Amino acid sequence: MSEAPATISRPQRWDVPFESAMGAVAVARILSIPPFSQIDASRFPASTSLPDILLNDTGLRSFKKNQVIVREGDYGNSAFFIITGSVRVALGKDAIPAEVLGRRQPEKKDFLSTLRQLWGNARYPEVRSLRRYKEAKAGAEHEKGDDTTAIFLHDIPSVLKGGTAVLTAGMFFGEIAALSRTPRTATIFAEEDCELLEIRWQGLRELRLRAPEIKQFIDTNYRKYSLENHLRETKYFKDLSPAELKEVANQTRFETYGSFDWHSNYKKNRDVAPEERIKEEPLIAEEGQYANGLVLIRAGFARMSQKYNQGERTASYLSRGQMFGFDEIAHNWNTKDSAPLQYTLRALGYVDVLVVPTSVVEQYILPKIPQASFPPPIVAQNKQINDRRDGELSTDVVEFLVDNRFINGRATMVMDLDRCTRCDDCIRACASAHDNNPRFVRHGHQIGRYMIANACMHCLDPVCMIGCPTGAIHRNALGGQVVINDTTCIGCSTCANSCPYNNIQMVEIRNELGEHILDQENRPVTKAAKCDLCVEQMTGPACVNACPHDALTRVDMQDTQTFAKWLQR
Amino acid sequence: MASTLTFFSQRRLINLGLLLSAVAAFWALQESYANGIRSTGLLSGTALFGTCLVLALFNARKKLPFIPLLKASTWTQFHIYAGWFAVVVFFFHTGLRMPNGLFEIALYSVFLAVALSGVLGLILSRIYPSRLRLYGENLMYERIPSLRQQLQADVEKIIWKSVNETKSFTLARMYESKLKAYFSAKKNTFHHLIGSEKPVNDLTEELNQLQRYMVAAERVFLAEVIECVKAKDNLDMQATCQGVLKYWLFIHIPLTFSLLLMGLLHGLMALAFN
Numbered sequence: 096m097s098e099a100p101a102t103i104s105r106p107q108r109w110d111v112p113f114e115s116a117m118g119a120v121a122v123a124r125i126l127s128i129p130p131f132s133q134i135d136a137s138r139f140p141a142s143t144s145l146p147d148i149l150l151n152d153t154g155l156r157s158f159k160k161n162q163v164i165v166r167e168g169d170y171g172n173s174a175f176f177i178i179t180g181s182v183r184v185a186l187g188k189d190a191i192p193a194e195v196l197g198r199r200q201p202e203k204k205d206f207l208s209t210l211r212q213l214w215g216n217a218r219y220p221e222v223r224s225l226r227r228y229k230e231a232k233a234g235a236e237h238e239k240g241d242d243t244t245a246i247f248l249h250d251i252p253s254v255l256k257g258g259t260a261v262l263t264a265g266m267f268f269g270e271i272a273a274l275s276r277t278p279r280t281a282t283i284f285a286e287e288d289c290e291l292l293e294i295r296w297q298g299l300r301e302l303r304l305r306a307p308e309i310k311q312f313i314d315t316n317y318r319k320y321s322l323e324n325h326l327r328e329t330k331y332f333k334d335l336s337p338a339e340l341k342e343v344a345n346q347t348r349f350e351t352y353g354s355f356d357w358h359s360n361y362k363k364n365r366d367v368a369p370e371e372r373i374k375e376e377p378l379i380a381e382e383g384q385y386a387n388g389l390v391l392i393r394a395g396f397a398r399m400s401q402k403y404n405q406g407e408r409t410a411s412y413l414s415r416g417q418m419f420g421f422d423e424i425a426h427n428w429n430t431k432d433s434a435p436l437q438y439t440l441r442a443l444g445y446v447d448v449l450v451v452p453t454s455v456v457e458q459y460i461l462p463k464i465p466q467a468s469f470p471p472p473i474v475a476q477n478k479q480i481n482d483r484r485d486g487e488l489s490t491d492v493v494e495f496l497v498d499n500r501f502i503n504g505r506a507t508m509v510m511d512l513d514r515c516t517r518c519d520d521c522i523r524a525c526a527s528a529h530d531n532n533p534r535f536v537r538h539g540h541q542i543g544r545y546m547i548a549n550a551c552m553h554c555l556d557p558v559c560m561i562g563c564p565t566g567a568i569h570r571n572a573l574g575g576q577v578v579i580n581d582t583t584c585i586g587c588s589t590c591a592n593s594c595p596y597n598n599i600q601m602v603e604i605r606n607e608l609g610e611h612i613l614d615q616e617n618r619p620v621t622k623a624a625k626c627d628l629c630v631e632q633m634t635g636p637a638c639v640n641a642c643p644h645d646a647l648t649r650v651d652m653q654d655t656q657t658f659a660k661w662l663q664r
Numbered sequence: 665m666a667s668t669l670t671f672f673s674q675r676r677l678i679n680l681g682l683l684l685s686a687v688a689a690f691w692a693l694q695e696s697y698a699n700g701i702r703s704t705g706l707l708s709g710t711a712l713f714g715t716c717l718v719l720a721l722f723n724a725r726k727k728l729p730f731i732p733l734l735k736a737s738t739w740t741q742f743h744i745y746a747g748w749f750a751v752v753v754f755f756f757h758t759g760l761r762m763p764n765g766l767f768e769i770a771l772y773s774v775f776l777a778v779a780l781s782g783v784l785g786l787i788l789s790r791i792y793p794s795r796l797r798l799y800g801e802n803l804m805y806e807r808i809p810s811l812r813q814q815l816q817a818d819v820e821k822i823i824w825k826s827v828n829e830t831k832s833f834t835l836a837r838m839y840e841s842k843l844k845a846y847f848s849a850k851k852n853t854f855h856h857l858i859g860s861e862k863p864v865n866d867l868t869e870e871l872n873q874l875q876r877y878m879v880a881a882e883r884v885f886l887a888e889v890i891e892c893v894k895a896k897d898n899l900d901m902q903a904t905c906q907g908v909l910k911y912w913l914f915i916h917i918p919l920t921f922s923l924l925l926m927g928l929l930h931g932l933m934a935l936a937f938n
């Protein structure tokens with residue numbers, strides 16, 4: 096059946112608000128509560144006024160006593176502000192068992208709908224159902240924050256493995272995960288019946304940008320409530336007593352290098368020679384200098400390099416949760432030697448680090464480490480380029496991954512061109528799993544026999560999400576895959592322009608007759624399209640499943656050992 | 665010891681072990697049949713037809729990439745070793761005798777053709793990918809014809825420019841006599857199939873020989889044309905080898921279906937007449 100006429104009004108940012116029930120009365124009420132009441136509304140442009148942000152990018156949520164609000168490990172796209180009542184943070188990693196948290200697998204197609212793809216796929220490229228768009232607009236379908244609406248914790252003392260901390264009215268939580276595009280670090284549940292304001296990150300970003308009060312409020316909150324948590328989860332810090340941890344937290348410095356929107360600079364400098372580009376990367380610590388602090392990476396990536404003849408050899412890359420400088424500090428304390436830093440640490444784009452001063456490490460941390468757990472003493476190294484042990488990436492591979500920022504990938508498509516027969520079974524499989532639209536190109540940067548194909552890598556830091564005004568591009572709460580909600584995508588191309596790897600295509604959509612869908616001004620309506628890692632498919636990524644020659648895999652670049660094993664198979 | 669083996673070598677050893685065990689088990693079964701009164705021909709014939717049927721299912725599996733039916737690469741491994749098993753069973757079945765009768769000869773030949781095309785496909789799929797990578801820029805097969813046209817247009821532009829700027833016709837004459845044909849269609853297929861670079865080396869050599877008849881300015885254009893010749897050679901190589909990798913299945917699969925059909929007929933006839 097035809098769905099003509101193939102016209103819809105051009106989608107706009109706030110066509111589908113975060114919460115359709117939010118109204119003028121609710122907005123006025125929020126604006127009367129500090130810190131919102133202290134914001135100077137004139138700093139917001141008319142197109143995104145403060146009341147409009149509250150109206151469209153926030154939602155009121157009520158939680159009953161013991162109801163879970165956010166779960167550790169979930170990818171959240173929103174932060175919360177406590178209006179009334181209080182919430183509890185379950186401290187420590189895996190503080191609440193996964194079964195208790197009611198973890199659900201992402202919704203997959205059932206067997207019948209999977210089979211239906213055999214004959215039910217569209218005959219034309221990029222076919223969309225107009226009916227679905229219209230229904231969504233009427234029913235305000237949107238990406239909710241976390242899908243935890245009905246999970247209650249019973250018998251809390253017995254399910255909790257560690258301690259808890261209380262957050263009360265007037266505080267924010269969840270903003271780090273929402274803004275840094277990382278998983279939630281703790282489970283938070285309602286201590287009593289409470290009312291919260293959920294703010295999707297697009298709105299939160301504008302609030303932080305235009306209202307310094309909010310930014311300051313959030314940063315102070317972090318130092319007060321989250322820093323100790325972060326430290327507690329770091330290797331070697333676990334055995335500190337609460338008092339010691341507080342002291343270490345007090346003396347820890349926050350440092351930020353590079354810019355949050357690192358992708359624009361990266362794109363600009365891509366053609367600069369690598370040896371020149373490395374010099375442009377902000378220096379965090381330099382080889383040969385005294386290690387005056389232990390550096391913990393809180394967000395982003397850093398390059399660890401070593402002088403090598405006239406240039407610098409990249410030894411490895413660090414990301415969230417990894418540390419730098421520990422071996423030197425431990426060596427000096429243990430042997431009364433004074434070995435300087437063996438490597439240079441530079442920011443790759445944007446890096447947020449915590450620096451624990453050496454004297455603090457010596458006073459609180461090193462005395463608690465058993466001799467057997469100390470890193471091996473530092474000896475003068477004469478490593479050759481491409482020295483490689485089993486399970487390690489060779490230097491040229493590391494350089495390649497770092498230079499092209501592929502280290503960001505959590506599911507990077509790597510192809511072995513010496514096994515790939517160019518049969519395109521992977522592309523056909525991808526197309527059949529996506530209504531006959533292939534979502535990647537068998538083409539990309541090459542190092543020797545390996546190619547990183549142009550397929551979304553479901554990045555650790557998905558910068559493509561930064562500018563999306565509607566939150567259409569978001570992380571799947573459970574698996575963390577970066578996916579696009581086709582209904583709320585307004586086709587503005589921000590994500591496609593932001594992706595440093597060119598892995599998003601803007602496509603002109605059609606109706607079932609293959610006719611272009613047009614807006615009121617007769618311009619074709621476009622949508623962003625990319626690999627979704629087959630989140631809905633029973634098999635996982637169809638490409639990997641379909642390759643008959645073991646030529647293709649998806650790699651988490653944080654797991655270098657598995658990758659090295661694959662390369663050396 | 666085993667830990668020093670790579671994943672692929674380990675897999676090869678395990679699969680080979682499984683294949684040998686399957687052959688031994690089949691041989692034992694065949695022997696037990698031979699000692700009894702039952703027909704070994706029926707046993708090996710059924711086993712052979714069943715194996716071929718399972719082998720043919722691989723093609724159906726490829727059409728269902730989104731159904732959880734094991735990875736295609738696992739199927740490939742099974743396909744390779746079950747294929748070898750089928751060859752062994754075939755020789756058990758035929759007793760290494762030449763067939764007689766037209767239908768039997770046809771069936772025998774089709775089986776051999778399927779088996780040989782399979783082995784050839786396996787060898788090519790292990791040799792050609794790295795040759796493709798090392799030879800030159802990797803290109804998408806579908807884009808090769810348009811790239812060839814583009815390259816020819818580029819060469820013609822160079823020749824025009826050379827004539828206009830140098831007023832010398834050495835290069836233009838060479839283009840008319842030899843290069844035009846070279847650029848206008850896929851060339852040297854056989855040499856690319858066997859991995860020989862002789863034709864492109866001969867041609868560049870011939871072009872280099874022309875230098876002595878050129879003015880200095882024309883030599884600059886000659887160098888550009890030689891680059892285009894090399895690029896065209898890569899296009900031909902990619903088209904030939906990628907084409908073979910893509911289209912050998914167009915021989916292997918129809919032959920397999922003919923084999924299944926003929927095998928079925930053969931089985932029915934054998935049952936009817938015995």
Ligand code: SF4
Pocket residue numbers: 550551552553554556557558559560577593594595596597598599625
């Ligand atoms: S679209 Fe680009 S930036 Fe976004 S997750 Fe995929 S590869 Fe990363």
Ligand code: SF4
Pocket residue numbers: 562563564565566567568579583584585586587588589590591622623
């Ligand atoms: S084009 Fe990209 S950035 Fe723009 S709305 Fe769609 S998903 Fe968001």
